[in-house]
Amino acid sequence: MSRKWLLPITIMCFIAGFFLTFQLKVMADISTVNPISERNTNLITIINDLEEEIKKQEELIGETRDNLDKIQEEQIKGRLQELQDSLKTAKILAGLTPVAGKGIVITVDDNTEGLKANPNDDPNKYIIHYSQLLNIVSELKVGGAEAISINGQRLITTSEIRCVGNLILINTTRIAPPFEISAIGSPRLLTEIVTASELAIMKLSNYPVDLKEAEELIIPAYKGDLQFKYAQTKGEN
Amino acid sequence: MKQKWYLTITVVFLLMGILLSLQFRAQESFASGLTMQRTENLIAMVRDLSNKRQKLSFEILDLTERLTAQKQAERDDKQLVSNIANEMDKLNIITGATELIGPGLTITIDRYMPILYIDIINIVNELWAAGAEAISINDQRITANSAIFYAENSNNVFLTVNNHKIEYPVVIMAIGDAANLEKGLTIPGGIMDNLALFGAYPVLEKKDEITVVARNDTPHFYFLKEYKPEEKSSSENKPAANNQILKD
Numbered sequence: 001m002s003r004k005w006l007l008p009i010t011i012m013c014f015i016a017g018f019f020l021t022f023q024l025k026v027m028a029d030i031s032t033v034n035p036i037s038e039r040n041t042n043l044i045t046i047i048n049d050l051e052e053e054i055k056k057q058e059e060l061i062g063e064t065r066d067n068l069d070k071i072q073e074e075q076i077k078g079r080l081q082e083l084q085d086s087l088k089t090a091k092i093l094a095g096l097t098p099v100a101g102k103g104i105v106i107t108v109d110d111n112t113e114g115l116k117a118n119p120n121d122d123p124n125k126y127i128i129h130y131s132q133l134l135n136i137v138s139e140l141k142v143g144g145a146e147a148i149s150i151n152g153q154r155l156i157t158t159s160e161i162r163c164v165g166n167l168i169l170i171n172t173t174r175i176a177p178p179f180e181i182s183a184i185g186s187p188r189l190l191t192e193i194v195t196a197s198e199l200a201i202m203k204l205s206n207y208p209v210d211l212k213e214a215e216e217l218i219i220p221a222y223k224g225d226l227q228f229k230y231a232q233t234k235g236e237n
Numbered sequence: 238m239k240q241k242w243y244l245t246i247t248v249v250f251l252l253m254g255i256l257l258s259l260q261f262r263a264q265e266s267f268a269s270g271l272t273m274q275r276t277e278n279l280i281a282m283v284r285d286l287s288n289k290r291q292k293l294s295f296e297i298l299d300l301t302e303r304l305t306a307q308k309q310a311e312r313d314d315k316q317l318v319s320n321i322a323n324e325m326d327k328l329n330i331i332t333g334a335t336e337l338i339g340p341g342l343t344i345t346i347d348r349y350m351p352i353l354y355i356d357i358i359n360i361v362n363e364l365w366a367a368g369a370e371a372i373s374i375n376d377q378r379i380t381a382n383s384a385i386f387y388a389e390n391s392n393n394v395f396l397t398v399n400n401h402k403i404e405y406p407v408v409i410m411a412i413g414d415a416a417n418l419e420k421g422l423t424i425p426g427g428i429m430d431n432l433a434l435f436g437a438y439p440v441l442e443k444k445d446e447i448t449v450v451a452r453n454d455t456p457h458f459y460f461l462k463e464y465k466p467e468e469k470s471s472s473e474n475k476p477a478a479n480n481q482i483l484k485d
Contacts, residue, residue, distance in 0.1 A: 011247050015254040043279035044271045050286040057293040064300040071307050075317060083321055090328040092463060093456065095381060100464035131359075138358050142384040146461040157331050157381045160366035164285070165278035167271075172289045174282075176270075184461045218464050224289075225296035230339040231330050231370040231412045234448065 051174070058223040065096060065221075095156035095222040099147050101184040103217045104191055106136060106199070107210040109178035114206050128177055128207065130163040135198040136181055137161065143193040145183040147219045151175040154222040171224050178208075187213040330371060333378040333452035337371050339412035341447045342419055348405040350437040354387045354396050356428075360409060360439075361385065363428050367421025369411040371449045374398045378452040399453070415443035 069091075076084045091097050108128055115126040133150060140148055148155045153170040161170050168175055183190055191211060203209050271279065303320065310316035329335040344360060346352050361379060364372055372379040377398040379385075388397050396403040411418050419441055423429045432439065 009243075011251070015250050018254060040272070040274075040276055040279055043276065043283060047271060047279065047282050047286060050283065050290060054286065054290055054293060057290065057297060061293065061296055061300060064297070064304060068300065068304055068307060071304070072321070075307070075310065080314070080317065080321075083318065087321055087325060087328075088463075089455075090325060090332055090334070092458075092461075093332040093381070094328045095331075096328075098464040098466070099461045101460040101462055103460065134358065134362055135355070138355075138385065141382060142386045144384075146382065146456075146458045148381075155381060157333065157379065158365050158370070159381075160362055162362070162366045164281050165274040167274065167278070167282070169285075172285050186460065225292040226327050226331060227292045227295050227299075228327070228330050228370045230341065230414065231337040231449070232339055233326055233329065234336040234338045 054173075061225070062221065062223045094226075095147070095154050098218060098221045099184060100216055100218045101146070102187055103145075103182065103184040103214055104187050104194075105212045105214055105217065106181040106183075106194065107178055107208075107212075108132070108136075108181075108199075108202060109208040111205065111207045113208075124166075125205075127166060128168070128179060130161050130168045132198060132202060133168065133179060133181070134161045136194060139193050139198060140181070140183045140185070140190055143183075143185060143190040145185040145190060147184045149182050149219045151180055152220055154220055156222045156224075159222075171222070182214075182217050182219055184217055184219060331381075333371070333380040334455075336451045337412055337449045338446055339370070339449075340415050340445050341369070341410060341412040341443075341449075342415050342422075343442045343444055343447060344409040344411075344422070345440040345442070346405075346407040346409075346437075350439065351435050352407075352432065352437050352439070354385055356432060356437070357396060357407070357409070358385050359428055360422065363421050364409070364411045364413075364418055367413070367418045369413040369418060371412045373410045373449040375403050375408055376450055376453075377401055377403070378450055380452055380456070382456050401453075410447045410449050412447060412449055419443060 072087075073084070088097075092099065110128055111126040115121070115123055137148055137150070137155065150161075150170055153159070153173055153175060155170070159171050161168070163169065168179075191213065195211065199209055199211065271282075274282075303324070306316070306320055310320055326335075330337060342364070346357075357374070361372055361374075374385075375398070377383070379398070383399050384397075386397050386400075387394055388402065389395070396407060421427070422441065429439070429441075
């Protein structure tokens with residue numbers, strides 16, 4: 001009789017043990033990554049503040065550019081049409097206007113299932129790296145993509161795709177998985193080229209990959225700066 | 238009686254255990270968050286974001302000034318034209334419409350280096366990340382739409398940029414802060430280290446003045462049109478398709 005309560009106690013201890021090891025493991029992970037975690041907390045606060053401020057600045061820039069466009073259009077209406085047209089073309093080429101058109105949307109994500117199944121494996125084999133995004137983007141350009149964005153960041157001439165640690169940055173803006181790459185262009189051509197290489201490799205490694213053709217994609221305008229300190233037009237100066 | 242009591246407790250603890258472990262799992266999988274980054278990476282982020290914030294505030298200043306100038310110009314054609322010309326100058330740097338000069342870095346790659354088109358893509362991407370303002374490869378300007386790829390004929394594989402064959406030596410020119418650009422390529426574990434593993438040693442030269450060529454032709458867009466959010470959707474019935482295909 002008296003032995004019957006042994007079972008529940010055993011189970012309880014078992015669970016408590018699991019729980020403790022989990023917690024210890026997580027704590028150990030954090031302490032190896034962040035040796036001075038208080039300092040890191042401060043840095044993270046600074047980063048969050050900066051990102052918030054940058055977001056507001058970019059909104060302001062977007063609004064001001066829209067305003068300028070409207071005033072310009074108003075003032076020029078019916079005159080200087082040629083000048084106005086070439087300005088408009090330049091803005092579209094530069095990526096300062098939102099654009100729409102046919103194209104494809106590629107979604108790729110970290111292979112979290114794979115990591116769960118092999119928790120002791122190197123996590124780097126399961127997360128998306130900037131180089132994979134760079135390869136996909138480069139292929140899209142070969143396929144004649146006319147405009148590209150990743151998670152809402154418009155790619156312009158000077159846009160970089162890079163990482164700091166395992167954070168992926170585009171236009172110095174942090175983007176997180178899942179990554180949605182939108183490209184305007186011939187859906188057939190774009191699909192053909194991307195499915196032939198990087199996406200195929202990613203699929204083989206069991207990354208969740210999805211590709212959809214779209215009749216009308218909208219790609220947002222670039223809202224960052226156009227500040228140049230070094231480049232000068234030849235002939236002037 | 239007693240047994241039932243234990244059973245309840247067991248179930249409650251079991252549920253708690255599952256819940257907690259799930260939560261930890263969730264935290265673990267969010268490895269791309271800031272909390273999992275090393276201190277030096279967080280410091281790099283703060284530095285980059287501060288730089289960006291500064292550039293954005295300059296941009297805001299610029300735009301505000303232009304807004305004022307534009308309002309003052311009213312119907313003064315001369316003023317309007319000069320305002321637009323100023324704006325075009327800036328846009329032309331991005332779109333590659335004009336030839337540019339400035340300080341910068343040149344990267345020279347000869348025929349015998351084991352370098353693939355993918356390495357060129359990486360070098361160019363690294364240069365943008367290091368603050369390059371304009372880049373060309375031989376006689377081809379790099380723009381948002383530039384394709385860097387390869388082509389092959391019966392006995393050769395060669396690099397192509399904008400669908401043009403690139404001859405050796407391949408010279409990448411990047412206008413910007415020469416020291417920063419060089420640092421971007423030569424940081425330990427960076428692209429130069431990587432290429433060295435394959436026995437490729439591109440030659441880097443910092444220059445006081447380099448010339449980056451203008452693009453050869455205006456890209457023609459067949460699928461893309463300017464997107465106008467609602468506003469006019471009542472007067473024009475939906476997208477005024479194709480009438481905004483870019484022409485020069």
